[in-house]
Amino acid sequence: MKLILLGPPGAGKGTQAKQLVDRFGIPQISTGDILRGAVKEGTPMGVKAKGFMDAGGLVPDEVVVGIVRERLQKQDCANGFILDGFPRTVPQADALKETLGELGKDLDSVVSLEVDAEALVERLTGRRTCKDCGRGFHVKFDPPRESKKCDACGGELIQRDDDKEETIRQRLQVYDDQTSPLVAYYREQGLLKAVDGMLAMDAVQEKILAAVQAP
Numbered sequence: 296m297k298l299i300l301l302g303p304p305g306a307g308k309g310t311q312a313k314q315l316v317d318r319f320g321i322p323q324i325s326t327g328d329i330l331r332g333a334v335k336e337g338t339p340m341g342v343k344a345k346g347f348m349d350a351g352g353l354v355p356d357e358v359v360v361g362i363v364r365e366r367l368q369k370q371d372c373a374n375g376f377i378l379d380g381f382p383r384t385v386p387q388a389d390a391l392k393e394t395l396g397e398l399g400k401d402l403d404s405v406v407s408l409e410v411d412a413e414a415l416v417e418r419l420t421g422r423r424t425c426k427d428c429g430r431g432f433h434v435k436f437d438p439p440r441e442s443k444k445c446d447a448c449g450g451e452l453i454q455r456d457d458d459k460e461e462t463i464r465q466r467l468q469v470y471d472d473q474t475s476p477l478v479a480y481y482r483e484q485g486l487l488k489a490v491d492g493m494l495a496m497d498a499v500q501e502k503i504l505a506a507v508q509a510p
């Protein structure tokens with residue numbers, strides 16, 4: 296299955312992608328995770344990306360296109376992949392099409408997760424991640440058993456720098472301006488499947504499964 300999960304920050308792309316990984320045994324390709332890893336390691340790409348990310352803006356297309364192009368060629372993508380957070384602009388979508396063409400592949404579906412703007416702010420401000428194992432929590436919707444401590448490994452739970460309210464507003468604006476045109480882009484290509492992202496996590500997963508398995 297070759298799938299894109301499209302949707303604004305906080306729509307649940309990462310959470311849903313992880314469940315799909317477990318079910319189908321194909322990799323999740325999250326450009327946000329890859330970029331955060333590069334920032335943490337202090338690689339030249341990470342140093343370049345950090346300013347854009349902290350400001351809630353987009354990292355330049357050529358950087359993320361390069362990341363995805365390289366990642367898609369790895370052996371674990373042979374049976375499919377889930378793109379989470381990429382593409383985010385029309386030029387990225389065009390570059391993806393070109394790369395997949397070179398690899399002799401085609402997208403199967405683009406799932407658009409639809410969530411109200413106000414719900415997104417609440418979801419994002421409450422989001423916490425384990426510093427050690429990366430597991431996600433939410434202070435209101437999925438709180439850890441012990442405050443600020445990961446249920447799985449006991450690691451410290453931290454808030455992403457770009458999950459502060461002011462940066463979130465900027466990220467949502469960037470989504471509206473630069474990423475939302477991709478809904479029409481993929482609808483015109485007959486690939487778009489809209490899913491209600493306001494439902495409970497498991498219900499959203501069921502809707503995604505039904506959507507991607509529908510002819």
Ligand code: AMP
Binds near residue numbers: 326349352387
């Ligand atoms: P995410 O974890 O997907 O919310 O991404 C976090 C941040 O990484 C974004 O706000 C952007 O600054 C950057 N980023 C992730 N994916 C992309 C992309 N496809 N294009 C440009 N910037 C990206």
